[in-house]
Amino acid sequence: MKKGRLSSLDAFRGITIAGMILVNNPGSWKHVYAPLQHAEWHGWTPTDLVFPFFLFIVGASVSLALSKRMARGDSLPSLYFKIFSRSLILFALGIFLRLLFRFDFENLRIPGVLQRIAICYLLSALIFTKVGTRGRLVIFLFILMAYYLILKFVPVPGYGPGVMAFEGNLCGYIDVKLLGGHLYKPTFDPEGILSTFPAIATTLIGTLTGDWLRSSKKVLQKTTGLFIAGIVMIGSGLLLHPHFPINKQLWTSTFVLFTSGAALVLLGLCFLLMDGIGFKKWAYPFLVLGTNAIFVYAGSIVMAKLLVLIKVSTGQGTLTLQAFIYKNLLVPLFGNLNGSLLFALLFILLWIAGMIPFYRNRIFIKI
Structure with a gap:
């Protein structure tokens, strides 16, 4: 390795x-x-944890990889070239896989999993090169609060503000207006435009986690910090769920809190077992x-x-x-x-x- x-x-x-x-x-x-x-709409299942976990990991990897490049003196232009080129490749790969064996540009779904990964990686990596840990925490909190206010108070024509149902929510309205027929469903896409912004917040919390893991603190301190932060975020998401539902397809702020907390706890467990105790054999397939x-x-x-x-x-x-x-x-x-x-x-x-x-x-x- x-x-x-x-x-x-x-x-x-x-x-x-x-x-x-x-x-x-x-x-x-x-x-x-x-x-x-997946949960049909509000709520969650274990399946709903998978994608946010990956975006969280992308963020942690950004912190670990770019910090090394910056420490060895790589220039910002070279870093930006790497970031933009990787993002473009990921986005293009997502489109390619969508067209593979079914070349249909007219009905091509533009959003997708790899496309969202590309965008979240791009913006999180660019932010990382310019903004420190505290600044990224502020941006993370700002995105969650702004997204809540937007979904709650910006009206959708014909439906009004605060609609959190499948029909009439702001995310779907924006997707239809900007992407037309290039969506997962006629009126909505779970990897759509507006919901990508809180997904960036998921990736940013990953960068903060990467900062924590590469700090000089001892293994027990790092593990304890991961567990405490994870439990607090899970609790916050569940506590706010009745007011602002946990919803993967809308990628609500509570969904970000809940899934990021779960990611912190699971990563903390892996970190304790493998990098702390040194028990790694179980993880070989993974x-x-x-x-x-x-x-x-x-x-x-x-x-x-x-x-x-x-x-x-x-x-x-x-x-x-x-x-x-x-x-x-x-x-x-x-x-x-x-x-x-x-x-x-x-x-x-x-x-x-x-x-x-x-x-x-x-x-x-x-x-």
């Missing part, structure tokens, strides 16, 4: 990527356990995934598309390769729900096995 690499952060990233694959690749979307589905996270995520999307495109002839007709594996191999042995879950777990195991040679040979594909 690269000298100075924080193994607990790599493991946390790997856990998050495994979670992404798990929730995105069931054997059948008709048979999915409730915790592996390190394998976490050190090539974007490559694994993008590759899993390509593989999922191929499993649907490849057709298999049966006595009753033609099935996609995914449906064939699920219906003919897994359902007879494990039933609908467990078979669907096992399909996703096998998908993860396949990627772990495929990435082991990369990890052993220290091949880290940087995007």
Whole structure:
């Protein structure tokens, strides 16, 4: 491994990527356990933690990586070139994966997961190069408060202010006005324009966490700080939930608080076990995934598309390769729900096995 690499952060990233694959690749979307589905609107499930966890990790990585470059004297123009080029590649990769095997510009969905990662990385990294820890904390709090005030008091034509329902909320209104038919749904996109701003706040809290982890404090102090901050943020999100609901699709300020708090607690646990106690063996599969996270995520999307495109002839007709594996191999042995879950777990195991040679040979594909 690269000298100075924080193994607990790599493991946390790997856990998050495994979670992404798990929730995105069931054997059948008709048979999915409730915790592996997103909340319909307000509220949360474990699945709703996955994406904010990744953005949080992006922020922590920004702090760890850029601080090293700045300490060794890299010029700001060279840093900006790296930041902008990486952001552009991530955004373009998201568009490419959307068009892959279905080249349809007319109905192309412009927002997306990688596109949001690109924007959050870009702005958080630029802020990091110019603003210190306290300043970023102020920006974080300002975004949360401003977003709350905007959603609560800016009126939507035909609906008025403060609408938090699927129909009539300000996020959807802005998306339709600016992006038209290039959305996930006709009137809304969960990775839309306005909700990207609080997602940047999620990434900024990650940069603050990175600052804390690279400080000179002892392991126990760092771990305690992560746990305390995490519990306070979780509690704040839950306390404010009745007034400003936790909602992933709107990426509400309470959602930022709650999910960032959960990320702090889980990272604190990984940090204590791995960088504190030195107990790392359990995390090997996650390190394998976490050190090539974007490559694994993008590759899993390509593989999922191929499993649907490849057709298999049966006595009753033609099935996609995914449906064939699920219906003919897994359902007879494990039933609908467990078979669907096992399909996703096998998908993860396949990627772990495929990435082991990369990890052993220290091949880290940087995007």
